[in-house]
Amino acid sequence: MLDEARRKTLLTLISLAETSSPNDCWDDKRAEDLLRSQSSAEELRELGASEKTIEHIFGEKRGG
Numbered sequence: 254m255l256d257e258a259r260r261k262t263l264l265t266l267i268s269l270a271e272t273s274s275p276n277d278c279w280d281d282k283r284a285e286d287l288l289r290s291q292s293s294a295e296e297l298r299e300l301g302a303s304e305k306t307i308e309h310i311f312g313e314k315r316g317g
Contacts, residue, residue, distance in 0.1 A: 260300065263288070263291075263292055263296070263297070263300055264300055265284075266284045266287055266288050267288065267297060267300060267301075267302045267306065269281050269284035269285075270284045270285045270288055270302075270306055270309070270310060271302070271303060271306045285309070285310050288310050289310050289311065293311075294307045294310075294311045297310070
């Protein structure tokens with residue numbers, strides 16, 4: 254189980270990553286990098302990240 258501080262941090266990073274686009278600022282790219290290095294695809298699924306976001310960050314589809 255995730256502690257509350259980690260959960261809040263990951264949810265904030267997910268929010269930034271899900272709204273990113275090629276024209277977005279450096280912070281959004283950094284959020285993606287942090288999610289990639291500090292979490293797993295399964296952890297993000299547990300927190301409700303979209304499959305599109307998970308695929309973008311980790312390059313994997315569910316079951317793949």
